[in-house]
Structures are given as structure tokens and as C-alpha cells.
Amino acid sequence: MMLARFLRKARALFVLYLGYMLEYRAEIYLWVLASVLPLILLGVWAHAAESGAYPLSRVEFIRYFIAVFVVRQFSFIWVIWEFEDLVVSGNLSQQLLQPIDPVWRFVASHITERVVRLPLVLAVVALCFGLYPDAFWLPTAADFATAFVLLVLAFATRFALQYMMSMLSFWSERAASIEELWFVIHLFLSGLIAPLDVYPEPVRRITELTPFPYLIYYPVNLLLGRGAPFGQAALVLGVWGGLGWLLQRILWRRGLRRYSAMGN
Amino acid sequence: MARYARVLWLFWKTSLASELEYRLNFLLAVLSSLGHLAGNLFGLSLFYTRGGSLGGWPFHQALLVMGLFTTLQGMNRVLLSPNLQRIVEHVRTGTLDFVLIKPIDTQFWLSTRRISPWGLPDVAFGLGMVLYAAAQLDLAPARLALAIGPFLLSVVIQYSLWFMLASISIWYVKVHNVTEVLNGLLAAGRYPIDALPAGAYRFIFTFIIPVALLTTVPASVALEREGQRLLLLSVPFALGAFTFSRAFWRHALRSYTSASS
Amino acid sequence: MPDIRVDDLCKSYRVAVKATGIGGALRHLIRREHREIHAVQSVSFQVEPGEIVGFLGANGAGKTTTLKMLTGLIRPTSGQALVAGEVPFDRKRRFLQSITLVMGQKQQLMWDLPALDSLKVNAAVYDIPEAEAEARIARLAELLDVNDQLRQPVRKLSLGERMKCELLAALLHQPKILLLDEPTLGLDVNAQDAMRRFLRDYNREFGATVILTSHYMADIVALCPRVLLIHEGRLIYDGSLSGLVDRFAPYRQVRLDLAEPLERAALERFGEVEALDGLRAVLIVQRSRLTETVARVLAELKPRDLAISDPPVEQVVGRLFLEGVVSPIGIASPIPAAGATGTTGAAGTTGAAGESGNDPGSSP
Numbered sequence: 001m002m003l004a005r006f007l008r009k010a011r012a013l014f015v016l017y018l019g020y021m022l023e024y025r026a027e028i029y030l031w032v033l034a035s036v037l038p039l040i041l042l043g044v045w046a047h048a049a050e051s052g053a054y055p056l057s058r059v060e061f062i063r064y065f066i067a068v069f070v071v072r073q074f075s076f077i078w079v080i081w082e083f084e085d086l087v088v089s090g091n092l093s094q095q096l097l098q099p100i101d102p103v104w105r106f107v108a109s110h111i112t113e114r115v116v117r118l119p120l121v122l123a124v125v126a127l128c129f130g131l132y133p134d135a136f137w138l139p140t141a142a143d144f145a146t147a148f149v150l151l152v153l154a155f156a157t158r159f160a161l162q163y164m165m166s167m168l169s170f171w172s173e174r175a176a177s178i179e180e181l182w183f184v185i186h187l188f189l190s191g192l193i194a195p196l197d198v199y200p201e202p203v204r205r206i207t208e209l210t211p212f213p214y215l216i217y218y219p220v221n222l223l224l225g226r227g228a229p230f231g232q233a234a235l236v237l238g239v240w241g242g243l244g245w246l247l248q249r250i251l252w253r254r255g256l257r258r259y260s261a262m263g264n
Numbered sequence: 265m266a267r268y269a270r271v272l273w274l275f276w277k278t279s280l281a282s283e284l285e286y287r288l289n290f291l292l293a294v295l296s297s298l299g300h301l302a303g304n305l306f307g308l309s310l311f312y313t314r315g316g317s318l319g320g321w322p323f324h325q326a327l328l329v330m331g332l333f334t335t336l337q338g339m340n341r342v343l344l345s346p347n348l349q350r351i352v353e354h355v356r357t358g359t360l361d362f363v364l365i366k367p368i369d370t371q372f373w374l375s376t377r378r379i380s381p382w383g384l385p386d387v388a389f390g391l392g393m394v395l396y397a398a399a400q401l402d403l404a405p406a407r408l409a410l411a412i413g414p415f416l417l418s419v420v421i422q423y424s425l426w427f428m429l430a431s432i433s434i435w436y437v438k439v440h441n442v443t444e445v446l447n448g449l450l451a452a453g454r455y456p457i458d459a460l461p462a463g464a465y466r467f468i469f470t471f472i473i474p475v476a477l478l479t480t481v482p483a484s485v486a487l488e489r490e491g492q493r494l495l496l497l498s499v500p501f502a503l504g505a506f507t508f509s510r511a512f513w514r515h516a517l518r519s520y521t522s523a524s525s
Numbered sequence: 526m527p528d529i530r531v532d533d534l535c536k537s538y539r540v541a542v543k544a545t546g547i548g549g550a551l552r553h554l555i556r557r558e559h560r561e562i563h564a565v566q567s568v569s570f571q572v573e574p575g576e577i578v579g580f581l582g583a584n585g586a587g588k589t590t591t592l593k594m595l596t597g598l599i600r601p602t603s604g605q606a607l608v609a610g611e612v613p614f615d616r617k618r619r620f621l622q623s624i625t626l627v628m629g630q631k632q633q634l635m636w637d638l639p640a641l642d643s644l645k646v647n648a649a650v651y652d653i654p655e656a657e658a659e660a661r662i663a664r665l666a667e668l669l670d671v672n673d674q675l676r677q678p679v680r681k682l683s684l685g686e687r688m689k690c691e692l693l694a695a696l697l698h699q700p701k702i703l704l705l706d707e708p709t710l711g712l713d714v715n716a717q718d719a720m721r722r723f724l725r726d727y728n729r730e731f732g733a734t735v736i737l738t739s740h741y742m743a744d745i746v747a748l749c750p751r752v753l754l755i756h757e758g759r760l761i762y763d764g765s766l767s768g769l770v771d772r773f774a775p776y777r778q779v780r781l782d783l784a785e786p787l788e789r790a791a792l793e794r795f796g797e798v799e800a801l802d803g804l805r806a807v808l809i810v811q812r813s814r815l816t817e818t819v820a821r822v823l824a825e826l827k828p829r830d831l832a833i834s835d836p837p838v839e840q841v842v843g844r845l846f847l848e849g850v851v852s853p854i855g856i857a858s859p860i861p862a863a864g865a866t867g868t869t870g871a872a873g874t875t876g877a878a879g880e881s882g883n884d885p886g887s888s889p
Contacts, residue, residue, distance in 0.1 A: 364597070
């Protein structure tokens with residue numbers, strides 16, 4: 001019974017936000033095009049790898065960055081900006097009056113946005129294969145499935161962590177700046193700029209304690225068929241995500257008290 | 265004109281005054297810039313492990329390019345992006361009308377109204393990188409100074425491209441983030457153009473999105489590398505892009521519909 | 526030499542039409558449908574220096590579009606406008622220095638800083654020497670009574686205070702022509718009143734030409750001896766407000782204090798019964814039959830009191846837009862006396878001379 005009701009609400013939200021995202025598809029496509037850093041790095045590393053100085057071959061580099069491009073499209077979270085907007089404008093009040101937790105709206109908007117992104121992402125990947133036909137590959141069904149599961153976990157963890165950081169909007173008008181700092185660290189530790197294989201050993205070991213490599217590097221490795229320590233990944237992501245979720249619950253309650261105290 | 269100078273001074277004075285209300289931002293800006301600096305240096309060094317290189321450029325020469333890129337990005341954050349957000353906001357809320365009513369060049373107003381100190385750490389770090397690289401290369405100051413001219417042309421080119429894209433929001437507010445695409449593509453300016461594979465990549469980033477002109481050319485001029493010949497392309501491109509940005513803006517205004525009350 | 530001269534001004538837009546829902550969105554991707562909107566159609570008029578003119582019209586009628594074409598913000602599709610002798614869209618400096626635009630609920634002042642800072646920027650833009658600017662600011666602040674508010678951050682001011690500062694900013698360069706788009710929108714009654722008084726005084730003292738659009742009849746009634754009525758993009762009336770009532774509502778209200786209660790049917794012999802409440806009745810009588818009807822009422826009903834007034838302007842205008850009984854040439858058929866529409870509520874009268882007896886309601 002509970003499940004049926006939940007599914008009905010979920011479906012309604014999904015349809016609502018899908019329509020909304022289709023309306024804004026021009027903007028969404030531009031976001032896809034704006035995230036071409038992996039493709040630029042693809043070119044640079046592929047060219048550099050011709051010298052054979054690195055642990056990966058040219059073709060491996062090309063495949064790596066195509067996979068990074070795809071994975072990145074689906075793991076990117078922007079809830080902190082949306083939430084900050086709601087708090088600052090006071091519109092959060094309307095959402096609080098509804099019988100569902102505001103978080104589900106954000107989840108719905110994130111999922112539907114990715115659905116709309118998908119066609120263009122596939123088109124870009126096709127273009128890459130067109131440029132480098134020798135790098136063409138398709139992951140096996142098993143690899144794809146495990147990568148997908150890991151990506152869902154990665155999405156949940158990153159969402160939980162960023163949503164937790166969004167709570168700071170109750171106290172500061174510039175909470176989104178924290179995300180900028182997070183992004184800098186993410187950029188360099190997650191395997192976005194280069195596969196962790198080329199990192200010096202000590203640095204690499206440090207990164208594995210953080211959740212970052214599990215957001216990009218390991219899902220990519222799974223797609224490439226190079227395997228990844230799934231158990232370890234799930235554990236690290238679970239711990240970080242769980243901590244984020246717990247902290248969010250605490251901050252949410254405190255934050256709401258402050259929000260309503262300010263006459264919203 | 266004296267009037268424009270007086271207006272510019274007041275624009276920047278009032279803009280800084282309202283930005284500096286948020287002091288925490290400066291700390292965050294410095295931290296963020298430091299993070300990018302460290303990360304970029306680290307990323308650059310990865311190419312040079314085990315005897316590899318970027319397009320045959322020695323490490324410190326590539327560092328010079330990266331320094332120029334960081335400085336350019338910093339100037340972008342100081343001068344351009346604060347104004348960009350405002351343009352889209354103006355179109356959406358209808359306050360662009362107030363700008364158009366004033367007896368002053370609207371492109372000037374929209375491009376210079378705001379200035380943000382948050383990009384200054386980037387500018388500082390970028391210049392630091394440039395000077396460090398120059399010192400390591402035993403580059404004579406006079407030689408390095410030759411890069412200033414081409415670098416200023418880079419600023420003009422980047423501005424013109426950016427303003428042209430911002431003008432598009434007059435028609436379609438929904439594509440306001442088209443300048444983000446430009447930012448994403450300009451990231452290729454981190455590396456010397458020779459780091460990119462010959463063929464499609466190099467062609468696109470030299471002639472279509474002239475990233476090569478932005479950082480590689482000033483560096484090549486200072487280093488007396490072959491790429492400095494592209495300077496012949498920079499000058500007409502800068503002039504052309506700037507002129508076109510003005511014409512394009514005037515064209516956009518003809519279609520301006522202005523929000524109704 | 527007219528300050529403003531408009532000939533056959535037209536503005537049309539093409540708008541894409543889209544059905545709702547996902548199906549609609551997908552269809553829209555494949556085939557675009559368009560609709561042509563004629564916002565302004567062949568509008569012509571002239572305004573002499575020092576006049577105060579009101580643009581009246583329903584939402585979307587085209588009055589704001591016309592106004593904005595006079596400011597040079599929107600390029601006309603065809604026709605010509607000359608403001609202060611210049612074509613607005615050319616945006617020549619001489620033209621821009623002679624005009625100003627004030628929009629209700631929209632502001633040009635910087636939000637985080639005191640109004641004074643924004644004023645200094647404006648002074649620089651309009652090339653006003655600092656000493657002169659300070660003098661003007663002082664004088665206008667005095668007139669508007671905002672001396673203390675100039676040094677507070679704009680975001681801390683009330684809406685009324687903000688609008689006053691906006692006016693200051695708009696008038697700093699002493700423009701000859703003031704263009705105002707819904708300037709009293711959202712203001713409370715006192716603030717509205719204050720603004721109207723200020724505009725009247727300013728017009729008197731500086732001889733500035735004022736064009737304003739408004740939804741509030743009280744604005745028009747208080748300020749504008751002349752109105753331009755714009756309906757569905759066309760100018761259907763250009764003249765005095767009292768003339769408007771005469772042309773489009775050739776009827777009068779007759780209010781009666783009856784000696785004894787009467788049935789509605791009994792009153793309907795004399796005219797349309799707009800209201801009947803105990804001993805009080807309001808009749809609507811065609812002007813052409815007013816004298817004879819009044820004579821009959823007095824003779825047959827022997828009311829304790831009788832008063833004749835113009836129908837409230839809001840009601841006239843409201844009915845016009847609701848029923849759309851105006852033809853492009855500007856001659857309207859009389860409003861059919863079909864039942865009581867709106868209330869007579871705040872009965873503002875045109876102040877037309879004549880038989881208006883004790884009319885209740887606000888004096889403008």
C-alpha cells in the first residue's frame with residue numbers, strides 16, 4: 001500500500017520534471033557541450049602517449065577519457081545551487097507545506113535531466129568513435145551492469161554529501177562556494193584529469209581513502225573491462241554517503257528552526 | 265573621453281564596494297585558486313614523468329603557457345564573468361531598458377559595469393607562474409615583455425567572443441549558458457597547441473575557437489618559437505572579432521522586445 | 526512644434542505556438558507553428574510640450590509597447606515616431622538626454638548601496654558637473670522628501686521610499702519628456718497620492734511633458750487632462766476624459782431616496798435599475814431621455830432626494846473592455862444597459878461640470 005502510493009507520487013514527479021527538462025533542453029544540451037574537458041584531455045594524452053612513456057597505451061587513453069566523459073555526465077550533482085536559491089528567495093516555504101520531503105523533487109529533477117541529456121551524450125560519443133575508430137569498444141553486459149550499479153551508488157553518495165552541504169544555506173548566503181572547493185579536490189583526485197595509473201604511488205594511496213576515485217575512476221575502469229574492487233568501492237561510498245545523510249538530517253532540523261525564526 | 269573615464273571609475277568603485285561586503289568570499293577565492301594552482305602544476309608534471317612531454321615542449325616552457333592561461337582566466341573572473349551574469353539578469357527582469365535609455369554606449373556599460381576582486385588570486389598566481397618559468401628558462405625580461413602585446417590581443421579576442429555569445433541571450437534567454445561552452449573549450453589553452461594531436465583538434469583550436477592564439481602565441485613570442493608566426497593571425501582576428509561583436513550587438517537590439525509590464 | 530509626433534506606428538511579433546505536455550513538446554521539435562501578434566496597429570497622435578497625457582487600455586492592449594517605442598527600446602515594424610525631434614530607435618545622445626523612463630516595480634538603483642551612490646553614477650553618465658549634481662539632488666530630495674533615505678542602502682527602504690529615489694534618479698538630468706509605465710504599481714494609497722502630487726507639481730514647475738500608462742483610473746483622473754485609449758493595438762479615442770465618458774457611456778446615473786419602498790418592476794419603467802436597496806435606488810438613464818425621465822420620476826414617485834451623476838469612469842472603461850463594443854474608427858455603440866455589471870464602489874467622477882450633485886467618493 002505504502003509502496004503503491006510512493007510509486008504514484010514518484011511517477012507524477014517524474015512526468016512533471018521530464019516536461020520541465022524537455023522545455024529547457026537547449027540549456028541542458030549546452031551544459032553537455034560545456035563539459036568537454038575530458039575530450040580535450042583525450043586529445044592531449046593520446047598525443048603524448050605516442051611516445052609510449054606511460055603505463056597506458058594510446059588507445060587505452062582514448063577509451064579512458066571517452067568513458068570519463070560519459071560517467072561524468074551522469075554523476076554530476078547541482079542540488080546545492082537549487083537549494084540555495086530556494087532558501088534565499090524564501091520559496092522553500094511553499095515546498096515545506098507539501099506532504100513530500102523537498103529532497104524528492106531534487107532527485108526527480110536530477111534523474112529527468114539525465115534522461116534528456118542522454119541523446120546528445122551518445123551523439124558526442126559516436127563522434128569520438130568516428131574520429132578514432134580504432135578505439136571503438138563496447139563494455140560486456142556484466143561490466144555494464146556492475147558499472148551501472150556503482151554509478152547509482154556514486155550518484156547517491158555524491159547527492160547525499162552535496163545535499164548535506166546545501167544545508168549550510170540556512171546560515172550563509174554563499175554556501176555554494178563550498179562546492180567550488182569540493183570541485184577542485186574532485187577534479188584532481190577522482191581521475192578526471194588523468195587515470196590514477198599515472199599518479200605517483202603515495203598520492204594514489206591517499207586518494208583511495210577519499211570517496212573521489214569511486215565517483216569517476218573505478219566506474220570508468222569497470223566500463224573499460226579493467227575491473228575494479230567493487231566491494232571496497234561500495235564500502236567507501238556507503239560510509240561517506242551514510243555520514244553525509246546523517247549529518248544532513250541533523251543540519252536540516254537545525255536549519256529549519258533558523259529558517260522559520262527568520263519569518264519565512 | 266573624459267566622461268567615459270569618470271563613469272568607469274564610478275562603476276568600479278561602486279561595484280567593489282558592494283562585493284567587499286562579503287569578506288568570506290575572498291578567503292574562499294584564495295583557497296580555490298590555490299587548489300587549482302596546486303592541481304594544475306601536479307597535472308602538468310604528470311605528463312613529464314618517465315620522459316614524456318607535451319608536444320615536445322620542455323617543462324618550463326609549458327609552465328609559461330599555463331601561467332599565461334591562469335592569468336587570462338583570472339582576468340576573466342575579474343572583468344568579464346561578473347558582467348555576464350548581469351546581462352542575462354537584465355534581460356530576464358526587464359531592467360535592460362534602463363541601460364538602453366542612458367546616453368552612453370550600452371556595450372560599454374554592460375561590459376564594464378561590474379568588477380570582481382575574486383579573480384585577483386588567479387591573476388597573482390598566474391603571473392607568479394609566468395615569472396617563475398621565465399626565471400628557470402633564463403629568459404631576459406625584455407624578451408618576456410614582448411609577450412605583453414600578444415597577451416593583450418588575447419584579452420580582446422576572449423572578450424569579443426564572450427560578448428558575442430552573451431548577446432544571444434537577447435533572443436533566447438534559455439541559452440544563457442552558452443558562454444559556459446566557450447569557457448569549457450578555452451580550457452584547451454592550458455597547454456601549448458602542439459600538445460594537441462595534429463588534424464581535427466589543432467585545426468579547431470587554432471582557427472575556430474582560437475585557443476592557440478590566446479596562450480601559445482604570446483608564449484611563443486617570448487620564447488622565440490616557431491608558433492610566433494601565428495601572431496600575424498592574432499592581430500586581424502582581434503580587430504575583426506571586436507568589430508563584429510559591436511555589429512552583432514546592434515543587430516540583437518533590433519529584435520529586442522522588452523518585457524511588458 | 527510638438528514634442529512627440531507619431532504617425533501610423535505599428536509593431537508586430539511572431540510567436541511560436543506550442544501545445545502542452547510531452548506530446549506537444551515533441552511535436553514542437555519537428556514542426557514549428559507561428560502566430561502573428563499585432564501589438565500596435567497604425568497609431569497616430571501628437572503631444573505638445575508641457576502636456577500630461579495618459580495611455581489607457583486593458584492588459585495587453587498595446588499601451589506599454591507604444592510607450593516603449595517612444596523611448597527607443599523597441600523598433601517599430603512600420604510607421605514613424607519623432608520624439609524631441611529625433612527618431613527614438615536611433616538612440617542619439619541628444620534624444621537620450623531629453624527623456625527619462627520610470628517603470629513601476631522595476632528599478633535602476635543598485636540594491637546593496639545607498640541611492641546616493643547610484644545617483645553619482647547617473648550624474649557621470651549624463652555628464653552633470655559634480656557641484657551641479659549635488660544641487661539638483663538636494664532640490665529634488667527636498668521636493669520628494671527623501672533626504673534621510675538617500676544614505677541608506679536601497680534594499681532597506683520601503684517600496685514607496687524606493688520609488689521616490691527612483692524618481693530622483695530619473696529626473697536628475699532634467700529631461701524634457703517623462704515617460705512612465707505603471708509608476709504607481711504596488712504602492713499604498715498614500716504613496717500613490719504623493720507621487721501624483723509630485724508629478725503634477727513637477728509638470729507645473731518645469732514644464733516637462735509627461736506620458737504615463739496606468740491601470741489605476743485614479744492616476745489618470747488625477748493627472749491627465751487628455752487620454753489616449755488603446756484597445757487591441759488601436760487608438761480608439763484621443764481627447765479629454767470627460768469626453769470619453771460622453772462618447773462611450775452616454776448615460777447618467779440617477780440616485781433616488783424613495784419615499785416608500787417600491788418593487789423593481791415599478792422602477793424599470795424609468796430606466797435600467799442598477800441597484801435597489803430598501804429606499805435607495807440607482808437608475809441608469811440614457812442621456813437623451815434624461816430630462817424627461819427625471820421629470821416623470823419627480824412627478825410620479827415623489828422621491829425624498831434625487832441626484833444625477835456621471836457613471837464612474839472605471840465602470841465605463843471596464844465595460845468597454847469587457848464587452849469590446851468599440852469599432853476601429855472610434856465610434857462606439859452605446860453600452861447596452863444589460864443588468865448591473867460591477868459595483869459602483871469608489872465612484873470617482875470626471876469632475877465634469879454640470880448636473881453632478883452629491884457624488885460620494887474620492888476626490889482625486
